Amino acid sequence: MGPLSLTIEYILSDTFFNGAKMTLLLTIVSVFFGIVVGLIIAIMQEIQNKYLDYIVVVYLWFFRGTPVLFQIIFIYNVLPSFGIYLSSFASGVLALSLNEGAYIAEIMRAGIQSVAKGQRTAATALAMKEWQVMRYVVVPQALRVIIPPIGNQFIGMLKLSALVSVVAVEELLLVANQAASSNFRYLEALMAAGVYYLLFTTVFMYIQGHIEFWAKGGRLRARRDKEVKAEIAIERTEVR
């Protein structure tokens, strides 16, 4: 069998397809919990309580100061000795989410701080309560700063998820490695995995491009322009 046909066979095989599904699942679940963790950390930082700050500092110190690979192996192999037994998938997701949370917290903080203080003041002066100021003025504007980099985090996580192969999660890289080690045809196996990775990153980048357009207000403006055109059309018919 030639290299190309074997590559195609790998791509279409259930094993690779399931590996790709696992990679995608790992990515989405880990970023999702990463956002949850990041939100909690960002709120803990906003509250400005001394003890919460200590917890956050230790957390950030650990997860930013050690390799992700170390964290994955640590959670999978060390937690059981404290009576916490997690599947390899759960260990992987836990490690990736906790690691991701550290970065997302920073993105969220930057987003909130990007909304100028004067905007809050103006909303407060309009008799809005604290939660209304956040809900209607700060959060919608902060999201435009927060969401585009989170798109980047997805792409980063897709690549990071390959590390979970070390605790035997049947994701794309492990599947490719196993296929190759049975017949030593690394080129075909890795090409098949590479095609899936590139497919996913391309789709993520495409979605991210749309999100960035939205974040810059493009969608709002497009919607507005459509409405204006519709109104003009209505006015014209009325004139007739």
Place this chain on the structure above:
Amino acid sequence: MMSTNNLPLGKKILETFDIRKSFGDLEVLKGLSLEVTEGKTMVIVGPSGSGKSTLIRCFNLLETINAGKILFEGRPISGADKNAWKIRLEIGMVFQNFELFGHLTVLENIILAPTVVKGIEKGEATEKAMELLKKVQIPEKASSFPDELSGGQQQRVAIARSLAMEPKLMLYDEPTSALDPEMIKEVLDVIQKLSQEGMTSVVVTHEMGFARKVADRMVFMDHGKVIENTTSNKFFGGEVSDRAKAFLEKILSH
């Protein structure tokens, strides 16, 4: 609309008694007593750093005073409590940097507070907003976003946004300081028109020509104190202290 005046003439809408405010070790307001009369316009002038902005930010409780007393319609108000927003319902404020909400259109900027704070129905709020936009002479910009407007237009929208809450008192914090010279007049004209219609106003400004036209009361502040509190005629007629005179000469000579 704005001139509904059920109160007796000369009624004090806002009074301050010996108010003090410090930021850390720096005392910015050193015991000020003033009164704002219903339907009148007070213009506050003074060198930068004299505490003018801080003073009017105390009026709507954006700043909390450290000592003294503020009465709004005869009732004492204090900052930092849960009911501060109720006082702000009655007091509109316009800022130097406009502070329109960038993610909302002009129309949405104006109806946001009436709908979410006062619970006014959207259609009604929109109708009112369009009226106000006509008043500030930019109804055609209703569906524009703030960054598509000039500074002067943004500030007029900001004025309309405040008016939409139907305040009893308008505070203007250097409303034209961030504007290019050719846009200053269009904003001042709107403020003047409102003032002439009987909107009680307090204006912090450096525009002396404008002050002369609109002020019923001129206040000159320096180093956190009121140096002059007099009528517009007396102030511009030269019946002022040497300190105020020196300031006026400096500001009018260029």
